[in-house]
Amino acid sequence: TVLVLDFGSQTSHLILRRLRSLNVYAEMLPCTTKLAELDWKPVGIVLSGGPSSVYDDGAPGVDPAIFDLGIPILGICYGCQLLAWLINDKNVARGEAREYGETDLNIHKVGSANADRLFEGFDDTLHVFMSHFDKLMHLPEGFVTIASTKNTAYAGIAHESKPIFGIQLHPEISHTNRGTDILANFAIKICGARPNWEMGNFTEREIIRIRKLVGENAQVIGAVSGGVDSTVAARLMKEAIGDRFHAILVDTGLMRLNECQQVKETLQQHLGINLTIVDGSELFFGRLAGVTEPERKRKIIGETFIDLFEKEAIRIEEEAKETARAGKVEWFLQGTLYADLIESLSFKGPSATIKSHHNVGGLPARMMNGQAQLKLIEPLRELFKDEVRAFGRQLGIHEELVMRHPFPGPGIAIRILGEVTRENVELVRQADHIFISMIREAGIYDQMSQAYAALDTNRAVGVMGDSRVYGMIIILRAVTSVDFMSAEPFEFPFQLLKNICRRIVNEVDGITRVVYDCTSKPPGTIELE
Numbered sequence: 001t002v003l004v005l006d007f008g009s010q011t012s013h014l015i016l017r018r019l020r021s022l023n024v025y026a027e028m029l030p031c032t033t034k035l036a037e038l039d040w041k042p043v044g045i046v047l048s049g050g051p052s053s054v055y056d057d058g059a060p061g062v063d064p065a066i067f068d069l070g071i072p073i074l075g076i077c078y079g080c081q082l083l084a085w086l087i088n089d090k091n092v093a094r095g096e097a098r099e100y101g102e103t104d105l106n107i108h109k110v111g112s113a114n115a116d117r118l119f120e121g122f123d124d125t126l127h128v129f130m131s132h133f134d135k136l137m138h139l140p141e142g143f144v145t146i147a148s149t150k151n152t153a154y155a156g157i158a159h160e161s162k163p164i165f166g167i168q169l170h171p172e173i174s175h176t177n178r179g180t181d182i183l184a185n186f187a188i189k190i191c192g193a194r195p196n197w198e199m200g201n202f203t204e205r206e207i208i209r210i211r212k213l214v215g216e217n218a219q220v221i222g223a224v225s226g227g228v229d230s231t232v233a234a235r236l237m238k239e240a241i242g243d244r245f246h247a248i249l250v251d252t253g254l255m256r257l258n259e260c261q262q263v264k265e266t267l268q269q270h271l272g273i274n275l276t277i278v279d280g281s282e283l284f285f286g287r288l289a290g291v292t293e294p295e296r297k298r299k300i301i302g303e304t305f306i307d308l309f310e311k312e313a314i315r316i317e318e319e320a321k322e323t324a325r326a327g328k329v330e331w332f333l334q335g336t337l338y339a340d341l342i343e344s345l346s347f348k349g350p351s352a353t354i355k356s357h358h359n360v361g362g363l364p365a366r367m368m369n370g371q372a373q374l375k376l377i378e379p380l381r382e383l384f385k386d387e388v389r390a391f392g393r394q395l396g397i398h399e400e401l402v403m404r405h406p407f408p409g410p411g412i413a414i415r416i417l418g419e420v421t422r423e424n425v426e427l428v429r430q431a432d433h434i435f436i437s438m439i440r441e442a443g444i445y446d447q448m449s450q451a452y453a454a455l456d457t458n459r460a461v462g463v464m465g466d467s468r469v470y471g472m473i474i475i476l477r478a479v480t481s482v483d484f485m486s487a488e489p490f491e492f493p494f495q496l497l498k499n500i501c502r503r504i505v506n507e508v509d510g511i512t513r514v515v516y517d518c519t520s521k522p523p524g525t526i527e528l529e
Ligand code: XMP
Pocket: 298, 355, 356, 357, 358, 359, 406, 407, 408, 409, 410, 450, 484, 521, 524, 525, 526, 527, 528, 529
């Protein structure tokens, strides 16, 4: 395993992705990690880029033990400057010009068996992506220059005999040509990492790890939503510990048409998972009455969800005591993915909250510290979305579920501009069902990342038959996105869009208008609230 230490760059996680695309397994931890605390030994360490300047007060450093391990180190951008700073104090300063964007890199072969390895197999020049202001003022002792650009004399440095390398360019960004080859040279040739990582290893390894962690007797509970992440996590637990895993589905009353029933069928019948459904709709609608403010809705839903979930967890625990079939409920399963963790993993701490996504924050804290006092188990935390999908297929989860668009925890509540009532939810359910069915029939479901119908409770005038009607408005949204941090509106064939609108107005009572949202993210977000 290669260890990537994160200094907060926006692209740190791409280093992992590139390494894994080489079938090299890598893990990322915050730069504050103490190596002595790891229970595994990395074959090499990558120091990522980051927004700080090494000469600033409070600039992030790194455990000096990285130099004692004798394993290869590659510093990227900030990581490179930090290496130089640590090896040769005060060796970094602000450059005269910011070097940002694509540029040509000159590669120097210096005739050193060690230093030349990073760019082995490369021509003399390479088109790369740079983004830095600071630069090295001179070479640290014992180092040679292996690359330079017009503005940066020390764009690539390497120790003459030790496996320590630094580069200013970002090999993880797709604008850098052959960036993956640079990382391959480092990880495979220099670190000697074996390129044998594949999803199959992950399944086996994870099942063994879960069995060891949970032991012979303890029980595990986890919330499921019908989405791919929680389903894959649940399926994996089932594989590892059978019926000692209990999945709980809280029916908020805010799910889509027939969704609860479908989740039940998939999890119980198809995947054989031990599932309890808690009907909470009464409580949710009661607490949401009169509430229109988005964050307030999220908070109420998050809290209500946890209240119900905790109650159920305690009931399962009591039942276990009575029947003595299995041990105590000790663990709480969370299907958190790497992408959900990026912000909380980074040493900077969570960045500004644009929307509070309750499924990441509140539930585990209360399960761990509240009455239930459970320990957290997160088997998917090292995976990216496409990896979870591949994993899901391997675990026998059917394609439709594996490719399902994400659905937010607060459900339809944040797709109603206005009050969340049973009647309003029903309108959204019907419109959404028509929208998604027509998208599926047109064979374009997989071309978009997320699509849904929402309700604007303001009223618009229409004519139906001979009379004037005054109804609510359905807003359709469909986007394409790579990581859900940014998104583009999906470009529907206009005739299809018109057909969808016509069916919704005709079939959903109380709707007089249908509009299509063409806003990109940013500035819009994917959900309306
Ligand atoms: P936004 O609206 O922030 O959405 O552009 C990005 C992605 O996150 C989902 N989303 C949520 N998921 N709880 C969730 O579990 C939430 O409160 C929440 N809000 C947004 C959204 O569906 C999209 O996939």
